[in-house]
Amino acid sequence: MTIMSKNETYYEHQPVLLDESIDYLVTDSSGIYIDATLGGGGHSLALLSQLDNDAQLIGIDQDDEALTAANERIDDPRFSSIKGNFGYLSRLLPPELHGKITGILLDLGLSTHQIKEAERGFTFQEEGPLDMRMSNLRGVTAHQVVNEYSYEDLRDIIYHYGEERHSRKIAREIIDRRPVETTTELRDAVEAVVYGQHQIKSVARVFQGIRIEVNRELDMLRQVLEQSLDMIKIGGRIAAISYHSLEDRIVKKFFKAGNHEGKIEKDFYGHPQTPIEEISGGIIRPSEEEIEKNxxxxxxxMRVAEKIDQSEG
Ligand SMILES: C[S@@+](CC[C@H](N)C(=O)[O-])C[C@H]1O[C@@H](n2cnc3c(N)ncnc32)[C@H](O)[C@@H]1O
Incomplete structure (x- = not known):
């Protein structure tokens, strides 16, 4: 039996839409690229294989373990990494690179490793502490959300972020059972009030909702989209791979108009003034073959957008 090192378990993560994302992203093989969700480094390695010697790639992740694993795996002078939350992208990148980036990749959500490791508290398949933080930097834990939030806040998180319609009775049950200490106890609370074949989906949705709250995932996504637009040069691209409809809705709106309202500004003559254009022609999904393997x-x-030169036209 081969025993995997902790770092190697990060490499288990199979990069999603790998060829498609790299094909769209690389417009200049000597450009400067940002992998804002470095994870196990799968996308970064593929990107580097398409880039020339004078190119540059910066990987960002807020998870210490992911950074350590990726840095060990990627031994390349063109690569460097930064620890931080991509929601603060413009602060993470040195000022001399602002407006000069060729492509930014956002492969949202969690890596296989994070999900699998019970101590992180993301999985309901195994007993673990209620943590769910992607970063150990700061922020509330799932334990605080579950045990300290008001009924109304808990209900709204489950409803809006988990998209779970039984949010009222689940929130009530969680509160009645406080203290709820582990992932198993949280799962039990959901299963006590939701029955039938969709029970497991409800558990997954509750975990999703709490995870989004803990990591402020939607706020951070809004922030990184706005800042990415400032960071890329004209013709630069942003590729965003999302894993649930809440994220995709945010990406879709932003790529349509360059703002979160999805409102297309017009000039004096009524010509649209969008700073960005979606070039993927809507959503790109993995092939059946990829889904079968992973x-x-x-x-x-995935959606991909390109920054437009507004002085032309
Ligand atoms: C789906 S994984 C990326 C996997 C990677 N593309 C690969 O091929 O190995 C997402 C990664 O993004 C990181 N992440 C998620 N949200 C983040 C944020 N707001 N700031 C920084 N990193 C984030 C997670 O810690 C995780 O390692």
Whole structure:
């Protein structure tokens, strides 16, 4: 039996939509690229294989373990990494690179390793502490959300972020059972009030909702999209791979108009003034073949947008 080192378990993550994302992203083999969700480094390695010696790639992740694993795997002078939350992209990147980036990749969500490791508290398949933080930097834990939030806040998180319609009775049950200490206890609370064949989906949705709250995932996505637009040069691209409809809705709106309202500004003559254009022609999904090999790819949706020169036209 071969025993995997902790780092190697990060490499288990199979990069999703790998060829498609790299094909769209690389417009200049000598450019400067950002992999804002470095994870196990799968996409970064593929990107580097397409780039020339004078290119540059910066990987970002907020998870210490992911950074350590990726840095060990990618031994390349063109590569460097930064620890941080991509929601603060413009602060993470040195000012001399602002407006000069050729492509930014956002492969949202969690890596296989994070999901599998019970101590991180993301999985309901195994007993673990209620943590769910992607970063150990700061922030509330799932334990705080589950045990300290008001009924209304808990209900709204489960409903809006988990998209779970039984949010009221689940929130009530969680509160009645406090303290809820582990992932198993949280799962039990959901299963006590939701029955039938969709029970497991409800558990997954509750975990998703709490994870989104803990990591402020939707706020961070909004922030990184806005800042990415400032960071890329004209003709630069942003490729965003999302894994649930809440994320895709945010990406879709932003790529349509360059703002989160999805409102297309017009000039004096009524010509649209969008700073960005979606060039993927809507959603790109993994092939059946990819899904068969990697079930984690099933819900993936990619959109790609390009920054437009507004002085032309
Ligand atoms: C789906 S995995 C990326 C996998 C990677 N593309 C690969 O091929 O190995 C997402 C990664 O993004 C990181 N991440 C998610 N949200 C983040 C954020 N707001 N800031 C920085 N990193 C984030 C997670 O810690 C995780 O390692």
């Amino acid at each position: 079930s984690a790819a099933r819900s993936a949706k």
